Amino acid sequence: MAGHFSQTIILGNVGKDPEIRTTQGGQKVASFTLATSETWKDKQSGEQREKTEWHRVVCWNEGVTSVIERFVRKGSKVQVVGQNQTRKWTDQSGQDRYTTEVVIKRFGGDLVLCGERGGDGGSSPQQSQPRQRNSQQRSGGWDAPSGDNLDDEIPF
Amino acid sequence: MAGHFSQTIILGNVGKDPEIRTTQGGQKVASFTLATSETWKDKQSGEQREKTEWHRVVCWNEGVTSVIERFVRKGSKVQVVGQNQTRKWTDQSGQDRYTTEVVIKRFGGDLVLCGERGGDGGSSPQQSQPRQRNSQQRSGGWDAPSGDNLDDEIPF
Amino acid sequence: MAGHFSQTIILGNVGKDPEIRTTQGGQKVASFTLATSETWKDKQSGEQREKTEWHRVVCWNEGVTSVIERFVRKGSKVQVVGQNQTRKWTDQSGQDRYTTEVVIKRFGGDLVLCGERGGDGGSSPQQSQPRQRNSQQRSGGWDAPSGDNLDDEIPF
Amino acid sequence: MAGHFSQTIILGNVGKDPEIRTTQGGQKVASFTLATSETWKDKQSGEQREKTEWHRVVCWNEGVTSVIERFVRKGSKVQVVGQNQTRKWTDQSGQDRYTTEVVIKRFGGDLVLCGERGGDGGSSPQQSQPRQRNSQQRSGGWDAPSGDNLDDEIPF
DNA sequence: TTTT
DNA sequence: TTTT
DSSP states (O other), X not given: OOSOEEEEEEEEEEOSOOEEEEOTTSOEEEEEEEEEEEEEEOTTTOOEEEEEEEEEEXXXXXXXXXXXXXXOOTTOEEEEEEEEEEEEEEOTTSOEEEEXXXXXOSSSOEEEEOOOOOOSOOSSOGXXXXXXXXXXXXXXXXXXXXXXXXXXTSOO | OOSOEEEEEEEEEEOSOOEEEEOTTXXXXXXXXXXXXXXXXXXXXXXXXXXXXEXXXXXXXXXXXXXXXXXXXXXXXXXXXXXEEEEEEEOTTSOEEEEEEEEEOSSSOEEEEOOOOOOSOOOSOGGGSOOOTTSSOOGGGOOOOSOSTHHHHSOO | OOSOEEEEEEXXXXXXXXXXXXXXXXXXXXXXXXXXXXXXXXXXXOOEEEEEEEEEEEEOOHHHHHHHHHHOOXXXXXXXXXXXXXXXXXOTTSOEEEEEEEEEOSSSOEEEEOOOOOXXXXXXXXXXXXXXXXXXXXXXTOOOTTXXXXXXXXXX | OOSOEEEEEEEEEEOSOOEEEXXXXXXXXXXXXXXXXXEEEOTTTXXXXXXXXXXXXXXXXXXXXXXXXHHOXXXXXXXXXXXXXXXXXXXXXXXXXXXXXXXXXXXXXXXXXXXXXXXXXXXXXXXXXXXXXXXXXOOTTOOOTTTTOHHHHSOX
């Protein structure tokens, strides 16, 4: 209702199971990463090329966080509607760093579930039943992440 | 045409005159920053609060770059349609850094001119005539930037 | 939060002063038309061509309606964010008719004021003061493409 | 690149197999309908309610039409990115009628395949192989809300 | 750095 | 880290 507008829409695949944390004030916050891939034919070499872009998503919307917690996991295809927000933090050496995230807020924020990757021998429509968190489950037949130091490899 | 989608729309005000540079391959590239502000009433204190978000925009679309060069300057209100892209670079201490930008590309990218801030005593409809680059003009009656070290203050 | 998504964004010029009406339940509803024009060069003839598309906008969001009532009028440049909705009605001969509108609803709906068309000799920053309704004012020098019989030419 | 912007994004389910026709000039054009459903709890009665909106989609983009022809069919979940366009036609009684469609054009238009509705016992990943047109297949177990007489109920 |  |  003002003179500005900011909206980011990402429809992609979730890279890892979302993290759900609770603020000191008791609010649940969800975060995960989304991958979008583009393929094109290189004009010069004629080769098929692909580039994957990773997007960090953070959700402060209570209702949407609840949906994420229940239905979103590694490999899910989802669309998020939010706003770009750049947040300042300090790294271990004391230097300022900045990270840009797509933030799903109270109004205008949204999440659309587009379904899992099918054909994986999963026995049940996982999207329609609560997911067991903290379990030993290997999500949807996929390989587990190759390690826990993933954060070191992700640029945010 | 694939299984993914990525789009960022920002309608805001341009922070400084765009930079136009030419790649070694001869391609013109434009970049500038866009500010979007939000105001809301704090529930607890009842005070009016405001937050400004800065977005870095880069344009690799030839036609759009040409429009930016001619018509966009500090203070312009424009809408850009592009895609988030995180680019890696190395800072002076040799550390990896990441910057997220809204990139206007060949297809699906767009720029909409929404007009200048009016009432500044400007004598002519600046949006409809070419802008004099490299001139001494002070854009639209605004204060000039407070210095040239602005880059140090912008988180990208 | 479901499996579907619908969003229409129109940034254009308002064709006529908005109509504000009140439902029997006391809710204010605003409606107006927005024009978007495209120009392109005809490949065959090489001539410059232009096409104007008219969009009907209806607003059921109380806050946004209030902004429309105060600040939007013929010639205003605004952006609306809403959803396509096709409504059935009966014409004078008793036949079913359908009209598609962009509906601004409670959540996710939005209106962005992009300013009036400038250069009209207007003496005051009209966007920042209440508008005089029902006055003889001619709006900002902007003319809807086709005169005053717009109703005859617009399919709604 | 001008002063206007128009974009409609619909992520929904395809109501019937798309129609592919060829213009006299030899251009292929695809058209289909997309359903988006919303559910909400009625404030007064507390009942769960649902509303389905139908959107007519037309595609003049050659590459996208080719993808539609091969991969989209009744029940597919797809996202389209296009522009609202209202077209005039004459009904049997000679009266003017208007139909609004989401048009996918050359630039900025897009189609995203989000997968079929799963759990239908289908034996193969249908999205990754050409579709058999004109076959007796019943699509993916997904039923458009209202049977096979869809044409009678859809206002286009 | 913008704008309201 | 995802997906195709």
